[in-house]
Amino acid sequence: MQQRYFVQFIFKSLANTSGGLSLVATLIFGFIAWFGITPDKTVSLRIPSLIIIILIFLAWWFYRISWIIYEQSGIKLPSVKQVTIYGENQTAILILEPSPLFSYNSIVAIYCVEDQFERLIGIGSVINVQENGLIQISVIESKSEDANVWKPILENKADKIKYLIVKPYAPANLWRIKNDRN
Numbered sequence: 765m766q767q768r769y770f771v772q773f774i775f776k777s778l779a780n781t782s783g784g785l786s787l788v789a790t791l792i793f794g795f796i797a798w799f800g801i802t803p804d805k806t807v808s809l810r811i812p813s814l815i816i817i818i819l820i821f822l823a824w825w826f827y828r829i830s831w832i833i834y835e836q837s838g839i840k841l842p843s844v845k846q847v848t849i850y851g852e853n854q855t856a857i858l859i860l861e862p863s864p865l866f867s868y869n870s871i872v873a874i875y876c877v878e879d880q881f882e883r884l885i886g887i888g889s890v891i892n893v894q895e896n897g898l899i900q901i902s903v904i905e906s907k908s909e910d911a912n913v914w915k916p917i918l919e920n921k922a923d924k925i926k927y928l929i930v931k932p933y934a935p936a937n938l939w940r941i942k943n944d945r946n
Contacts, residue, residue, distance in 0.1 A: 790821040839865065842899065844928040847920050855902055856918055858888065858930065862897025865932045866890050872901055875929040876913065885913050887934055901930060 797813040842861035850857045858874070866872070867890065874886040885908040892900040906914060916924040 786821060786824055790817060793817045839863070841865070841929060841931060844925050844930060845898070847917055847925060847928075849918055856886075856914065857891075858901040858903070858928070860899040860901060860930055863899065866893065866899050868893055870932060871934045873931045873934045874901070874903065875931065876908075876917075876924075877927045877929060882929060883908070884935065888930070 794814055794817050797817055842863040842865075844858050844860055846859040848857050848859075849855065860866070870890050872888045872890060873884060874888055875882040876885045877883075885906065886903045887905045887907060888901040888903045890899060891902045894900065908914065917928065
């Protein structure tokens with residue numbers, strides 16, 4: 765992962781076409797506001813108009829910087845590398861690529877993509893984040909109505925594993941929260 769400095773993002777936001785044009789427009793409007801509004805006619809408008817123009821430019825500039833940082837973050841959901849069965853209970857263990865989105869003991873949702881739809885097939889838990897960054901997910905509960913959906917996945921078939929998506933949260937309807945107000 766390449767280390768970036770905030771100054772690089774500031775320069776990049778000014779170096780692109782829209783950043784340069786907005787800087788030039790701000791300077792022109794600031795020049796007009798400062799020298800075009802004579803102090804003897806409208807003293808109260810000269811300085812506030814310059815301040816407003818500068819604040820508009822700064823707001824746009826910081827928006828542009830945050831957009832560039834967002835675009836370059838590149839954080840995506842990790843893909844499933846391998847599936848295995850472990851222990852006496854025959855628990856399914858999924859191995860995911862390294863990702864900063866997952867932490868130890870967090871609840872995850874496991875989906876299978878079928879015809880461009882993500883179908884929830886299980887709920888899991890992060891049981892280990894290895895030294896090399898790989899993430900181990902233990903399947904806690906199957907949520908699939910089709911009993912055979914897990915069979916090719918547990919056989920570690922690559923053509924099925926490539927359609928698995930693991931998200932670092934569980935859907936809200938799965939949380940059984942009791943309302944104590946009643």
